[in-house]
Amino acid sequence: MKLIGSLTSPYVRKVSIVLAEKKLECTFELDSPWASDSKVPSMNPLGKVPVLLLDDATPLYDSRVIVEYLDSTTANNRLIPANGRERLMVRRWEALADGVNDAAVSAFLEAKRPLEQQSADWISRQREKISRGLKSMSDDLGPHPWCHARGFSLADIAVGVALGYLDFRFPDIRWRGQHPNLAKLYDKLMLRHAFTETVPVA
Ligand SMILES: N[C@@H](CCC(=O)N[C@@H](CS)C(=O)NCC(=O)O)C(=O)O
Numbered sequence: 001m002k003l004i005g006s007l008t009s010p011y012v013r014k015v016s017i018v019l020a021e022k023k024l025e026c027t028f029e030l031d032s033p034w035a036s037d038s039k040v041p042s043m044n045p046l047g048k049v050p051v052l053l054l055d056d057a058t059p060l061y062d063s064r065v066i067v068e069y070l071d072s073t074t075a076n077n078r079l080i081p082a083n084g085r086e087r088l089m090v091r092r093w094e095a096l097a098d099g100v101n102d103a104a105v106s107a108f109l110e111a112k113r114p115l116e117q118q119s120a121d122w123i124s125r126q127r128e129k130i131s132r133g134l135k136s137m138s139d140d141l142g143p144h145p146w147c148h149a150r151g152f153s154l155a156d157i158a159v160g161v162a163l164g165y166l167d168f169r170f171p172d173i174r175w176r177g178q179h180p181n182l183a184k185l186y187d188k189l190m191l192r193h194a195f196t197e198t199v200p201v202a
Contacts, residue, residue: 001026004040005049006033010101010165011063012050013198017157018067020194021077026052064094067154079154086150093140093147093155096133097162103129104162108169130166130173137162138179147185160189 003019003026005012019026033040033047041047043059052060052069060066071080081087107126110118137159141147147155163186166173176183189195 001055002029002053003027004029004031004043004051004053006030008168009049010105010161011048011098013164014063014098014158014161015050015052015066015070016198017161017194018070018079018154020197021079021157021192022070022074023076024070024073064091064098067094071154079152079157081148081150081153086148090148090153090155093137093153094158096136097155097158100130100133100137100162101165103127103133104165104169127173130170133162134173134175134179134182138182141181141185143181145185145188156185156189157194160186160195164195 001024003012003015005015005028007030016028031038031040031049033049038047040049040051043051043053044061046061048062050061050063050066052066054060060069068080071078080090103126107123107130110123110126137147141159146152147159159182163175163182166175176186
């Protein structure tokens with residue numbers, strides 16, 4: 001298998017962490033979808049990373065499909081409950097965390113446009129999504145040790161990646177002070193090898 005992506009993408013990071021947690025062998029190919037010579041559009045018509053190239057050369061996207069596939073390949077360290085409401089709730093955590101990333105990526109890209117083309121309204125709309133997303137994560141986590149009752153899961157990976165991406169792109173968002181329970185979870189996640197070896201790099 002080969003993972004194609006950039007080092008700054010939170011979705012690529014989520015997949016990298018799942019690969020490490022599942023102890024799966026995979027090579028990595030650096031390819032920025034923003035580069036004019038990027039090969040990403042030839043593998044994913046949407047032109048987005050991550051793409052996972054299977055051994056038979058089938059390209060898989062997006063990150064949610066990829067992590068579902070990876071989790072199903074081995075019985076060890078299951079990260080997504082097999083079925084029922086538990087599965088649904090872990091996938092909902094992932095959707096929320098990925099949605100915070102969507103808003104953060106969108107606000108970051110907007111702020112990179114020339115000043116006269118930027119929309120302050122757009123950036124503030126995305127920041128509101130981030131702020132509501134953080135509150136919802138914090139409320140749902142409450143006093144529990146992990147996002148999902150059964151223990152460490154894809155939900156914690158997705159939330160940890162979103163929090164790390166905010167640190168990386170929006171250090172002015174002081175989520176630790178507002179949500180100490182998320183800070184506690186994050187500190188615990190950062191003790192895991194899979195998280196420390198995949199810190200985003202500009
Ligand atoms: N929902 C997708 C989001 C992927 C995504 O937006 N990736 C960004 C990098 S952070 C990208 O490739 N953007 C290029 C583009 O939008 O053209 C996933 O989970 O894989």
